[in-house]
Amino acid sequence: MSTFWSLWIIVLTTITLIALVYLLFSNRKSTNKGPDSTTGHVYDGIEEYDNPLPLWWLYMFVITIVFSVGYLIAYPGMGNFKGVLGWTQINQWQKDVDKAEEKYGAIFAQYSSTPVEELIHDKKALKMAGRIFSNNCAQCHGSDARGSYGFPNLTDSEWIYGGSAEEIKTTITHGRTGAMPAWGTILGEDGIKNVSAYVLSLSDRQAAVGDAELGSEKFKLFCVACHTADGTGNPALGAPNLANNIWLYGGSQGLIQRTINLGRNGAMPAHQELLSSDKIHLLTAYIYSLSNGDSKTDLSLNNNNSEPDLALVK
Template identity: 75%
Template structure:
């Protein structure tokens, strides 16, 4: 804030305060001029009594004025003056976070050295994981972790980057970035249709056989380096299995063609700086548990 606007606010606030005090005291009457004395104003036959303000009202007003002066000294309010207490929204937030860390840190820490396979046996730990999932992950993966268009389902046992506790934890800590190049250039529009027909045929879908055969050649040329010779994918690259009818970006001919034409670039953000190690451990267990108990998920 420039010093002009700071001064502007200080001057305005001070004038207002002084003005309020002036109005209060200038109009103050202490003596009662008699029960029926009026000010002489008449409006529509209604007259105004000339009585002093009630004492409780008057003193309440004085208290609010004194309070506001105290407040403006202690807290930010007078332009860019920061207040003698040094309060800011940020340091209040940081204090609260530190307090919560102290209070709840120990609860998270008790699972630190417990292997994930064991943590998932602990109902309380999973409850905590679920709550953290709702706060940190559900906006992308859905509150039931089943994902949606572009956001993988975490309950189905099909993994882009692997579903072992270590692999899940690495995903959470480092984040992931899926790179599927665009093929409109190398394949051309006909090639896109042919290769998408071939990919659909890998999923048992009825497609034009000649077109799929032509697509198979291109697939061997351009796609197997990432998706594997049989199209079952590669978790080291996050290249999905293209044969199991589980789709990140949709399995209709139109959507598969769009994936091939434009490429895809899914981003799973790194949570290393957002969540403590102990929290990530609990979240790993929660995510791991989702595909371990498919019967309960249904």
């Protein structure tokens, strides 16, 4: 804050405080007049008394003014003056973070040295991981992790990028970007209809429009490089399996045509800057447990906020 604004605040605050004290005492009627003096104002036969403030009330005002002076000396408030206690929001936050680090550091260290495959049997670890999921992942994947249009379901055994602990960890750490090119100009309207009919036939579904036979030719030409010859996809490229009737972007023929026509670019953000590797390890175990766990992790655990300071630790 520049010196001018700092002085501006100090002067205004001081004048206001002095004005309040003046107002309080200058308006205070002495009790000498007795309780019966009126302001002379009468309405509907009701007279307005001119009694002084009750003493307890007056003292309350005095106490608040004394408190405010004490507060302005102890804490920052007077422009650039930092207060004699040296309190700052950042210090306070750092203190909370340090406390949380101390509380969770040892627990995290123990969890991060346990392999994911073992961690999925540890209820306490999963409970903690569930909260981390709620804070960082649920906004996209849903609080039940089942995803929605464009956001993959993490509870089934269908994986775009692979479902081993190692692959899941890579996904969370570095993020993923899906790159499905747009084929509209290359295939044309009929071409898209035919290919979408062929895609549907891969999961034994009947298309409403288009010729799957003709579509198959185009598929061999343009699609197998990523989705492979039998359409089962390639995790290394993030090309989903098109033959299992599980859809990221919807499985109606209309939506499939849209995907082929305009392309898709789903983005899973990288979390290595946002979360420590310990937290990512715990999250990996959580995601892994959703399809490999003992009784499939109890998702109702997520919304219990008994460890609100967990979010403070990176």
